[in-house]
Amino acid sequence: MKRPDDTRATRGDETLDDPGLLALDQRVDAAWESDDEDGVWLERLAVEEGLAEEALGLRRLQCGIASLRVSVPASFADQVMARVADERPAWRRHGQSSPLAWLAAAAVLVGALAVTAMLAAGADVGSGPLATVADLLTASVAAGAGLLGASWRGVGTIAASWLQTSPETFALAALLLVAAPAWFVLRAARARSAASRRR
Amino acid sequence: MAQRTDEELVQAILDGDEESFRDLVLRYQNRVVNYLNRMLRDLDEAQELAQEVFVRVYRALDRFDPSYRFSTWLFRVAQNAAIDRIRKRRLVMVSLNRPETGSSEGGEWEFPSDCPTPYGELRNLERGGAIRRAVAELKGEYRELIELRHFGELSYEEIAELKEMPLGTVKNKLFRGRQMLKGKLADYLTD
Numbered sequence: 001m002k003r004p005d006d007t008r009a010t011r012g013d014e015t016l017d018d019p020g021l022l023a024l025d026q027r028v029d030a031a032w033e034s035d036d037e038d039g040v041w042l043e044r045l046a047v048e049e050g051l052a053e054e055a056l057g058l059r060r061l062q063c064g065i066a067s068l069r070v071s072v073p074a075s076f077a078d079q080v081m082a083r084v085a086d087e088r089p090a091w092r093r094h095g096q097s098s099p100l101a102w103l104a105a106a107a108v109l110v111g112a113l114a115v116t117a118m119l120a121a122g123a124d125v126g127s128g129p130l131a132t133v134a135d136l137l138t139a140s141v142a143a144g145a146g147l148l149g150a151s152w153r154g155v156g157t158i159a160a161s162w163l164q165t166s167p168e169t170f171a172l173a174a175l176l177l178v179a180a181p182a183w184f185v186l187r188a189a190r191a192r193s194a195a196s197r198r199r
Numbered sequence: 200m201a202q203r204t205d206e207e208l209v210q211a212i213l214d215g216d217e218e219s220f221r222d223l224v225l226r227y228q229n230r231v232v233n234y235l236n237r238m239l240r241d242l243d244e245a246q247e248l249a250q251e252v253f254v255r256v257y258r259a260l261d262r263f264d265p266s267y268r269f270s271t272w273l274f275r276v277a278q279n280a281a282i283d284r285i286r287k288r289r290l291v292m293v294s295l296n297r298p299e300t301g302s303s304e305g306g307e308w309e310f311p312s313d314c315p316t317p318y319g320e321l322r323n324l325e326r327g328g329a330i331r332r333a334v335a336e337l338k339g340e341y342r343e344l345i346e347l348r349h350f351g352e353l354s355y356e357e358i359a360e361l362k363e364m365p366l367g368t369v370k371n372k373l374f375r376g377r378q379m380l381k382g383k384l385a386d387y388l389t390d
Contacts, residue, residue: 021374022370022371022374025373025374025377025378026355026370026374029348029373029377057381057388058377058381060388060389061377061380061381061384061388062349064326064327064330064384064387064388065330065334065345065349065350065380066349067327067330068327068330068331068350069229069233069350070229070232070233070236070242071229072228072229072232072246072249073246076224076228076232076246076249076250077221077224077225077228079250080220080221080224080228080250080253080254081220081221081224083250083253083254084217084220084253084254084257085217087254087257087258089257089258089259089260089261090258090261091213091260091261
């Protein structure tokens, strides 16, 4: 069946799919750009006798096409960079917190600690809504601290009795104490490396 | 100092060295503009769209998969952008099969040439117009590869990756495309 786009059909040339011509086509494509004279170029490309005309035809075609290429103005990259400077892509926002945000969070934390310390020291805040909020805060802190103390006391008692059972148990506990943070550090490093590879 | 690879440049940009993006732009600007110019047949529009393509790539840089080549990713973005633009123009034929008959691509430009003599002086408008028409008249599957190879200056391997074709198919199609062009342009490619 003849296809209109088939080179052999349109040109009636059965040699077009010749592997030799295909190879020549690729050699010319890889080497066409050169200032050599045609004869020197053919010699350098080691074109077999009988294929010289084909090679030169291909070279002329390549030159003809290349002559249609244009060069962009020198300002092109500057224009792109100017547009890029206005961009705030998602990947640039990630992991880049503004120093102001950090400062604000730190200020809130310091303020909360200061208020708590004042209240814990028994500072007088008078009466009214502010006093109610202060009482609530004081009660919460006291309750939380009490709960935390009690639970850790319990945990501490159990741990102490367990550690005193034998020197091996103590050594195992020491090993765990070192291994656990090391495991977390390794895990974090691996996750970071995987994220970097994905990018 | 050895030139950094595209992938190294991308990583540098993601790590905060935004000036590395300029290196990528400089490396690809001519190729992208020439490729888009072939697709859009309008140099000003091609330059404007090429800028847009680079900005799109910059925005999506964190989604670049380094297991593929940067060049094929960039040209895929460029190709999609050009197709969108052509659709908007309602000129479906430009990117597909209908042959171009006019010379609306801008036959009056002065084309810089880096070809050896005598073809290095190829500024002949008639010849340039004939080549443009011949490329435009190729069937889409050949024209697309010719444009990627000779205007986008992609390697055979890059084209194979971009078009998801076997390398041998790319070589064959380019060979046939060039043979068709050589046949059509026989009168223009002589001394």
